Amino acid sequence: MARHTLIKNARLVNEGKTTESDLLITGERISKIAPSISPHNANTKIIDAMGKYLLPGIIDDQVHFREPGLTYKGTIYSESRAALAGGVTSYIEQPNTNPPATTIELLHQKYHIAEKTSWANFGFNLGASNDNIEEIKKAASSKAAGIKVFMGSSTGNMLVDNPATLEALFRDSPLLIITHCEDETTIRQNQQKYIDLIGRNQLTARYHPLIRSHEACLLSTQTAISLAKKFNSRLHIYHISTAQEAVIFENKVPLEKKKITAEACIHHLWFSDADYADKGNLIKWNPSVKTTADREAIWKALLENRIDIIATDHAPHTLEEKQKPYIDAPSGGPLVQHSLNAMMEFVKEGRITIERLVEKMCHNPSILFRIKDRGFIREGYFADLVLLHPAMPYTVNKDNIFYSCGWSPFEGISFKSRVTHTFVNGQLMYENGKFSSFKNAMSLEFTRD
Incomplete structure (x- = not known):
């Protein structure tokens, strides 16, 4: 059975517009985008994105x-x-x-x-x-x-x-x-x-x-x-x-x-x-x-x-x-x-x-x-999505840098926004500083001439 995730109350940014919207993920893909969506079933995971941007x-x-x-x-x-x-x-x-x-x-x-x-x-x-x-x-x-x-x-x-x-x-x-x-x-x-x-x-x-x-x-x-x-x-x-x-x-x-x-x-x-x-x-x-x-x-x-x-x-x-x-x-x-x-x-x-x-x-x-089915928030596209809080400041330091090299040219800079959730192919892979216990990545497909 395909898993379902419902993102509610997001400020969805896509193709030149920002709109208040819900988004339903079914399996690996975006199945529905609408002003209001009800949970698919009792097992639907619901994420309240109030105040956050939803980006591709x-x-x-x-x-x-x-x-x-x-x-x-x-x-x-x-x-x-x-x-x-x-x-x-x-x-x-x-x-x-x-x-x-x-x-x-x-x-x-x-x-x-x-x-x-x-x-x-x-x-x-x-x-x-x-x-x-x-x-x-x-x-x-x-x-x-x-x-x-x-x-x-x-x-x-x-x-x-x-x-x-x-x-x-x-x-x-x-x-x-x-x-x-x-x-x-x-x-x-x-x-x-x-x-x-x-x-x-x-x-x-x-x-x-x-x-x-x-x-x-x-x-x-x-x-x-x-x-x-x-x-x-x-x-x-x-x-x-x-x-x-x-x-x-x-x-x-x-x-x-x-x-x-x-x-x-x-x-x-x-x-x-x-x-x-x-x-x-x-x-x-x-x-x-x-x-x-x-x-x-x-x-x-x-x-x-x-x-x-x-x-x-x-x-x-x-x-x-x-x-x-x-x-x-x-x-x-x-x-x-x-x-x-x-x-x-x-x-x-x-x-x-x-x-x-x-x-x-x-x-x-x-x-x-010419990447197939990615880069946009569209029904039928892969659910590669980011929830971004625009007013959740943090300062870059060695404790929150994930690079193997352990440093950043932005160390000491305080950013006003923060990524809270990252979805890859429909799976929540990163949430508030924590990574999923498994990966879900795919090889990109390119449309040839």
């Missing part, structure tokens, strides 16, 4: 969960549980693990790990390299969410810097091409310049945006867009970090019809280069956090629909690694547990509406990656 589960299209090979930083198990605590019910993970997922076989090995250990729904990108074009040509029949191309240096042998290879990728990829855009030559020249000027051991994180500069990002992004236009490819550019890039993208075409799309990350919307003095390597990301003017331009592009998606680029490292001298400290930081909290601060400030937040973090990732 967040779909984070860019995370690094570090498995296989880098599990001392995090695992699919640990980071997907942290995701649930932040209202993230589905994620797309990146291929720069060890070994990197640059073959169909290695990609499917990651799916096998997730099937056993993931607490949130999962998808994985197949990685491009300078010599795996034949694997990429086979990707349409794989489980891959898309093809990830690192046009700047990355973990493992994944830098794609051969012009002929890039042309072949954009010409022959059967799936969405996703790029990390930074020009490697520019970065190396900048780094050597500052080593010569200041000395290797004197460099600190405040030089990061000068080394991984505006020019490095813009040049690489322009190259990717040029190739996409040349071959009429579908292209999605991760983590836009400069004002110059932000104005490039189209905003007159519905997302469903866009061939070239872009993403903003939480850290580029929250931090600026002024924060390096306090945070140092803890906010060392690639691409770098840049100026307040860049941050404002990214916000403007996001609200103008030039930038389509908000994600995290969740990339945990140990605190010991982050405390190394700047030049040796890895780039990246853990964010997936706190992305919704952070964005809700901007909702409170009136910078973005909660309806636009849901569009950018739930609806649009589903549309762009």
